[in-house]
Amino acid sequence: MYKVKFYKGNYIKRQKNANKDKAIAYVEQHFNSSASSQPNYSVVITGSNASTTSKNWGRWYARSISSSFATKVSGDNGILVGGWNGRGDGNLKHTEMPAILLEPLFASNPQQADIIRSEEGQLKLARILVESIERFFPQGGLVAFSVGHKYKKSNPKDRGATLVGGGTEADYAEKVLKKAAVMLEQIDNIPEQRTLRVMQGDKVLFETVIDEDDDLSWDAQRGVLQIP
Numbered sequence: 001m002y003k004v005k006f007y008k009g010n011y012i013k014r015q016k017n018a019n020k021d022k023a024i025a026y027v028e029q030h031f032n033s034s035a036s037s038q039p040n041y042s043v044v045i046t047g048s049n050a051s052t053t054s055k056n057w058g059r060w061y062a063r064s065i066s067s068s069f070a071t072k073v074s075g076d077n078g079i080l081v082g083g084w085n086g087r088g089d090g091n092l093k094h095t096e097m098p099a100i101l102l103e104p105l106f107a108s109n110p111q112q113a114d115i116i117r118s119e120e121g122q123l124k125l126a127r128i129l130v131e132s133i134e135r136f137f138p139q140g141g142l143v144a145f146s147v148g149h150k151y152k153k154s155n156p157k158d159r160g161a162t163l164v165g166g167g168t169e170a171d172y173a174e175k176v177l178k179k180a181a182v183m184l185e186q187i188d189n190i191p192e193q194r195t196l197r198v199m200q201g202d203k204v205l206f207e208t209v210i211d212e213d214d215d216l217s218w219d220a221q222r223g224v225l226q227i228p
């Protein structure tokens with residue numbers, strides 16, 4: 001149901017090739033960076049010509065990252081349409097399918113750099129991306145992945161930001177996308193109904209189908225999640 005293809009070359013060429021292949025969705029993975037170690041927020045860039053699906057998909061991803069990693073969301077409820085003063089727009093605006101550019105965590109924030117380097121952190125990031133694709137593209141199809149910075153003809157040595165404590169943005173972005181690709185290609189049927197999962201790290205402890213209109217309530221005092 002899902003097939004993943006990694007696109008390389010200059011950004012415009014990646015997008016044009018994904019268009020030619022009729023990919024259903026396009027994802028470019030980055031990590032954010034700043035001169036200060038303080039920033040702690042998640043944001044998704046969409047093209048200036050983004051569809052409603054791209055925007056909703058981006059917001060869903062940014063919100064899910066924020067609740068899983070205890071970050072804030074930045075931009076307009078998690079998205080920056082058209083990028084940082086135009087930066088990032090060209091990475092997406094040539095796509096003919098919904099497309100998002102992910103900036104989930106900061107390479108310049110020491111705690112977040114540790115998460116990015118960890119196997120567990122990468123699996124968590126990959127899983128959220130996979131779940132976002134299942135939710136917004138339940139019909140399956142070809143998903144286009146692009147590793148930010150790496151594999152450009154114009155600047156083959158670019159690896160993006162350096163992580164505090166070692167490593168580069170692009171190398172870890174690639175690790176996350178590779179994990180997401182394996183997970184996506186293993187999905188053999190997308191649940192037709194809403195699913196409730198109890199997770200510990202990346203492990204699913206409990207899973208059940210619930211009604212689309214069920215109103216769940218969490219009672220923190222009793223530690224009970226009530227399904228109607």
Ligand SMILES: [Zn+2]
Pocket residue numbers: 030031148149160161169
């Ligand atoms: Zn980047």
